[in-house]
Amino acid sequence: MGSTLPYARYSPNLYPACEDAYRGSDGGCYDRPVALMSGGSSKGVTQKSGTGAGGNTQVAQDRRTVPNQLVAEIDSALTDAQADALARRHGLTRIVSQNIPLLGVTVGLFRIAGNRPLEAARLDLAGDGSVRSVQPNYRYLLQDQQGVPSEGDPAQYALAQLHLPQAHTLARGMNVTVAVIDSGVDAAHPELANTIADNFDALGSKEGPHVHGTGVAGAIAAHAKLMGGAPEVRILAIRAFGAGRSGAESTSYVILKGLDYAVLHGAQIVNMSFAGPKDTLIGRAVAATAAKGIVLVAAAGNAGAKSPPLYPAADPEVIAVSGTDAKDGLFTASNRGSHIALAAPGVDILLPAPDGKYQMTSGTSFSAAFISGIAALMLERNPALQPNEVRAILTGTARDIGAPGRDDLFGAGEADAFAAVTASSRTPAVPVVAVSDKLSQPPKAPDGNNTSVSRASDGSTPSTASDKSAANDANRPDAQ
Incomplete structure (x- = not known):
């Protein structure tokens, strides 16, 4: 085959790398989240003055998860109306839920209302008797x-x-x-x-x-x-x-x-x-x-x-x-x-x-x-x-x-x-x-x-x- 094929030169660069703010002195990621790079230059995180290590952690968490979203296993017997009521009890909005035969469970996707921290909302929902497990909605690249x-x-x-x-x-x-x-x-x-x-x-x-x-x-x-x-x-x-x-x-x-x-x-x-x-x-x-x-x-x-x-x-x-x-x-x-x-x-x-x-x-x-x-x-x-x-x-x-x-x-x-x-x-x-x-x-x-x-x-x-x-x-x- 010759070199006359119609090349598509627009492949996006989706190379995951550590954010500079989370890289160790030896260049290691150390379980920090990956970020996206485009055109060979990293997109750093700009922080307001006064944010310490806790601020870095919150930004890191936001980079690897979808902001304000939780994925939960909920009781399969719940109707949509009951699942919506469950969400409201915990300050959430149900985006969608679906039965997953592979796991034999119903999984719901929820949005956190207001500015509540993700972990606080997760623990609150996990304490409900109709919920088996709750986790962030992680990003994949x-x-x-x-x-x-x-x-x-x-x-x-x-x-x-x-x-x-x-x-x-x-x-x-x-x-x-x-x-x-x-x-x-x-x-x-x-x-x-x-x-x-x-x-x-x-x-x-x-x-x-x-x-x-x-x-x-x-x-x-x-x-x-x-x-x-x-x-x-x-x-x-x-x-x-x-x-x-x-x-x-x-x-x-x-x-x-x-x-x-x-x-x-x-x-x-x-x-x-x-x-x-x-x-x-x-x-x-x-x-x-x-x-x-x-x-x-x-x-x-x-x-x-x-x-x-x-x-x-x-x-x-x-x-x-x-x-x-x-x-x-x-x-x-x-x-x-x-x-x-x-x-x-x-x-x-x-x-x-x-x-x-x-x-x-x-x-x-x-x-x-x-x-x-x-x-x-x-x-x-x-x-x-x-x-x-x-x-x-x-x-x-x-x-x-x-x-x-x-x-x-x-x-x-x-x-x-x-x-x-x-x-x-x-x-x-x-x-x-x-x-x-x-x-x-x-x-x-x-x-x-x-x-x-x-x-x-x-x-x-x-x-x-x-x-x-x-x-x-x-x-x-x-x-x-």
Whole structure:
């Protein structure tokens, strides 16, 4: 592919970093909230004179939560009128409430009236007998960083590093459903033709497609001029991120709705290319999703070496993915930590953007998306795999980079799609499609049998892009 693609140079910079006011002398965040950056310069917090440490804490809390909002588990037997009365008793206004089958509870979103401190309002509501738990409505941020387009196809290095061409001779993600909880996806983009099985707007908004959601979906499933991790996968496009103060953002309540929808609509993998603070309610939803046998993948975050762990990547049920560059170095902004499972390319990645355009972008968002794609290949090969088995195979077959053995930068190493897909099958098959001599050749495995059935989002049986599916099926080991 040449360098004549119509680049979209407007990717927002949603790189989370510590506010200067909350950075330690050594540059560390120390559990302070992340903030948004735009255009490479941080937006500091201006404080009035006379505010001390307590003022800093309140500003910090406001940065990572939606001001004056609480999310509460309330008695499911309450009618709307009774829920409104509950709110009034505690000086609140009920914004909305919804039953969440994933957790078996009803969750309400409430607004605090007047200028009461959030914690005082939380404790007051938590003391009501009709309420099981109360927490702030936390903010979540997408994990990408704007890049500058360069000559040629630097983004395509990811294919070789992950051994995706070899892996695609064994599986391409057919009959596997990946939920992408993100900003809006451009389902009309040629790279995503016949890929979006369903669209759900958890925000109830009317915003159009967004660069981040479209890019993440492309890293998973592109199949025209680009190639994603699983080009024949089905995607549930769940919009949970909308326009915020400095870019697309979401909240605990909206992400909970998105996770619930993904589970109810057959997701086998959930990609979460966003990050935020530790969140009890989302943590419970993540655990409940994993307990149903659904694979969860998340971006480690772009807050850098001094950041504390960000969530949901740091939840134990989630495969946390850090980012690498074309030379197997760590993406400078990537989070690190003992929770990192493995790494994947995330620097200068060429991906689809809305309106038929393309974007050059970086971030652990796209590292996570590649891993979700590889997991889809594994589940096509062996649908019986459980989340812990998917994790074990991915980490067990990863290519060790950095310091020998597991480390906090790359986890078990950089993912190897071919090795992971081969190890996923009870009877691995031999790849028969020629692969470029420039790619390293992993060892071949004995031949086997695997049957796949093509899919369509509308009940028909179209090809994934033009007649690519039919052409590729003819070259698959199963068809030989």
